[in-house]
Amino acid sequence: MEIKTICHLFFDLVDNHPEHVMFKYKKDGVYVGLKCKEVREKVENLANGLISLGVKPDSKVAIISHNRLEWVLADLGIVTSGGVTASIYPTLLGHQAAYIINDSDAEWIFVENMLQYEKIESVWKDCPNLKYIIVMDNTKVDKENVMTFDELIEKGKEYKAKNSEEYKKRWQSRKPEDLLTLIYTSGTTGDPKGVMLTHNNLVSNVVDSTKHVLGERIKPGKLTALSFLPLSHSLERMAGYYLMLYNGATIAFAESIDTVAQNMLEVKPTCMVSVPRLYEKIYAKVLDSALSGGGLKKKIFLWAKNVGSQIVDLRVRGKKPSGMLKFKYNLAKKLVFSKLKEKTGGRLWFFISGGAPLGKEIAEFFLAADLIILEGYGLTETSPVISVNTFDKIKPGTVGLPIPNVQVKIAEDGEILCKGPNVMKGYYKRPEDTKEAIDEDGWFHTGDIGMIDEDGFLVITDRKKEIIVTSGGKNVAPQPIENALKASKYITQAVLIGDKRKYISALIVPDFDVLEKWAKQNAVDFTSREDLIEKQLVKDLIQKEVDKVNQDLARYEQIKKFALLPQELTQDGGELTPTLKVKRRVINEKYKDIIDSLYAE
Structure with missing residues (x-):
């Protein structure tokens, strides 16, 4: 199947690999798996349930929830029913959520639990277009137009029995240029803006990022990802979710941001997407443990760190250690770096870092420990990846080379400009803001200041406005x-x-x-x-x-x-x-x- 939409991406995986474990989630204290064939059935029933509630092609359906299995099931149900997902951060206050519900024209909303339900219920009177609330954790609410997740699935089964072809017709009719999602900017300088991302925006970013980083698509079963960054954000949505499905990964959901360290030991991920804060915390703990140990422990750590720096220098230049340096590095790995790898579950292949700049010293330390952090760069408006470091071409302190089909240039004032299939359709109902962000030649103005170094790597120096x-x-x-x-x-x-x-x-x-x-x-x-x-x-x-x-x-x-x-x-x-x-x-x-x-x- 040619992958042109997120619908194609989903069905390509579930129909060709029905026994593959697609998701893992915590149930009664242990991680359990959900196979592709089970996911397919749930998604189809959810989509039919939404269609029965009146969801039409391009209808907006909101989600307000932390990462959990039901988030992705709801998203896939919305998308394959022909709808558009409007994501809302679960940390937002009621009036902030109401702003997004109204601005996005959402008529249905999935809420995580009673905390989120009460938040939305309190502002429902201010959301005249909102028709239904669906409660993900299945808490029953005795109120009209409120139903549980399971009740929506049952409603979908009933609808499907009488309208067997409607669902297939819906997802097969979605086109690359159709709207997939509205992701709202954080609103640090005013009201959040709804970024319109199409199926083609996300699919092109998934395919081009895969080519750039992995070389080729990976067969199901090779990758296990631990998901904890907000799925409401474009980085986790693309790199931690859609890209993982495209490459047949098993996605395990962390219980919360506070349990990530423990969940890593349980899930033993091979890859993870994170913002720099996680790496900063890990680095600070390692540093404190080593330097406060005193005496021999401190000396061994500083020696290993020095050996690691030499290895990083070679790796950046595309070379490998030999002779005495190779011996020293193997010893450093055994004495120091292996302990760090154990804390990630012992199987980690690579981290992906984005969302904010990663300190060069931290990137070099992880690289020395053979825990590769592939730092990248992008914005919600670019789906989000513009550039990223790779295994073969990595340079700490930079955000890598542009991915295929994405052009980057530096404006006279130092601003980074980007053009490609990943650039958003525009800001929802804000033509003037769209015009300001994307010029007549199709270049998106990022608002970031940067430079391209002598090797073609992109370096971010700061936010233009900061x-x-x-x-x-x-x-x-x-x-x-x-x-x-x-x-x-x-x-x-x-x-x-x-x-x-x-x-x-x-x-x-x-x-x-x-x-x-x-x-x-x-x-x-x-x-x-x-x-x-x-x-x-x-x-x-x-x-x-x-x-x-x-x-x-x-x-x-x-x-x-x-x-x-x-x-x-x-x-x-x-x-x-x-x-x-x-x-x-x-x-x-x-x-x-x-x-x-x-x-x-």
């Missing part, structure tokens, strides 16, 4: 400096400040697990985290870490002052987007008094 311009007129890119700070084992988060100010300063969140251990070892008494960050010895410790970063910066980029925060920046606190990007405007408002104190004479 460049800090000091009162002296100097341009400072915050993200590389923030990443350098976060490479310290004592620092978990950092936000640079300085726009229209005389100098650069920073808000820093320490890694309190590491810091509290350090405080006890150094006889620093404290009663709370607020008390701890006020201790002069702690400020001196963080100052040393800041000084290390400042050594490699131009004078105008250097951090002159910093303030320590007593708690992490979070989504719930409003400081981070659902993809864990910093909301700089919110932080500037929320911590205004602290920031002003850094600039007080």
